[in-house]
Amino acid sequence: MTSSVKDLVSEQEWKTRVDLAACYRAVAMYGWDDLVFTHISARIPGPDHHFLINPYGMMFEEVTASSLVKVDLQGNKVMESEYDINPAGFIIHSAVHEFREDAKCVMHLHTPAGIAVSATENGLLPLSQQSLFALSSLSYHNYEGVALNEDEKSRLVADLGTTNFMILRNHGLLTCAETIADAFIYMYLLECACQIQLKAQSTGQNLVVIPEQILAGIQAQAKQVTRSAGGTLAWPGILRKLDRTNPGYNN
Numbered sequence: 001m002t003s004s005v006k007d008l009v010s011e012q013e014w015k016t017r018v019d020l021a022a023c024y025r026a027v028a029m030y031g032w033d034d035l036v037f038t039h040i041s042a043r044i045p046g047p048d049h050h051f052l053i054n055p056y057g058m059m060f061e062e063v064t065a066s067s068l069v070k071v072d073l074q075g076n077k078v079m080e081s082e083y084d085i086n087p088a089g090f091i092i093h094s095a096v097h098e099f100r101e102d103a104k105c106v107m108h109l110h111t112p113a114g115i116a117v118s119a120t121e122n123g124l125l126p127l128s129q130q131s132l133f134a135l136s137s138l139s140y141h142n143y144e145g146v147a148l149n150e151d152e153k154s155r156l157v158a159d160l161g162t163t164n165f166m167i168l169r170n171h172g173l174l175t176c177a178e179t180i181a182d183a184f185i186y187m188y189l190l191e192c193a194c195q196i197q198l199k200a201q202s203t204g205q206n207l208v209v210i211p212e213q214i215l216a217g218i219q220a221q222a223k224q225v226t227r228s229a230g231g232t233l234a235w236p237g238i239l240r241k242l243d244r245t246n247p248g249y250n251n
Contacts, residue, residue: 005066008079012045017065019180019235020052020105021249026184026238027109028061029246032191034110035059038172039089042105042180043097049073051097053090055083064251073098088146095153096160096176103176105183113194114173123167124193126210127200131193132218134186139163143170165190181231184238 006014020042027033027040041053052068054060070079075090089108096106117124123140124131141159144152160166164186166174173194175186200207242249 010046014065016042016044016180017052017068018250020068021063021065022239022242023105023107023180023184024054024060024063025242025246025249027107027187028059029242030188030191032109032111032187033060037086037089038108038110039086039093040105040107040180040183041090041093041097043103044070048078049097050078051093053085053093055081056086056089058083061246064249066251091150091153092156092174095156096174098153099157100160100176102178104178105180106174106176107183107187108168108172108174109187109191110172111191111194113198114167114191115171116198117194118167118169118171118173124190125197125207126215127207128193128196128210130189130196132210132215134165134190134193135215136218137163138165138167141166141168143168177231179231181235183231185231185234 036057041051044050055067069081069085073094093106096103139159141156175183177183
């Protein structure tokens with residue numbers, strides 16, 4: 001598809017397309033992508049429950065605003081596209097979008113650090129400031145195989161509840177938020193926390209765990225730091241960096 005898509009959609013949808021394409025490229029820029037697998041989805045503003053997701057087979061660094069595929073909650077294309085989507089990937093995303101009205105953007109990644117932490121019995125530990133932000137709103141979902149079973153959706157959203165960070169056991173990481181920018185910042189914090197934990201554990205030394213009383217008070221701080229300013233503050237800089245290093249996402 002070409003940039004003529006811009007002429008076929010609303011101004012709000014085009015902005016969502018640009019931000020989502022940028023998000024895919026930012027994931028690639030930070031080395032969090034998994035070839036053509038995993039997904040980031042975003043709801044299009046308006047009364048219709050329509051969503052944008054990556055064209056299956058396209059590398060994250062190649063995604064453009066025009067190439068994103070528009071689908072409904074069942075994963076059916078609602079706008080002509082030469083691309084298909086990954087049905088396994090959309091099971092997870094459609095579940096969250098359907099049951100969480102506030103989850104306008106859902107990110108799911110298969111980073112080595114995230115999968116490694118997901119495979120440990122104790123999961124994410126309070127070892128860093130980054131981990132505290134994630135722990136303030138963190139849930140877990142047990143592995144049930146490749147996500148092709150519609151029945152898993154109800155269990156996944158029950159586990160997610162009202163949290164914004166999720167560790168999918170033996171599988172990877174998930175974040176959701178009102179905006180694409182905030183979902184990205186949440187993933188940045190969660191991924192950093194996982195990387196820091198693995199590096200600390202690899203030293204073989206005894207770990208200094210952050211006290212429970214500090215963990216208990218972090219939620220209010222987390223709201224102030226991540227929700228009030230996080231995405232809004234950092235996202236423009238990420239876009240400027242993409243404009244310098246990998247332009248074209250807004251085509």
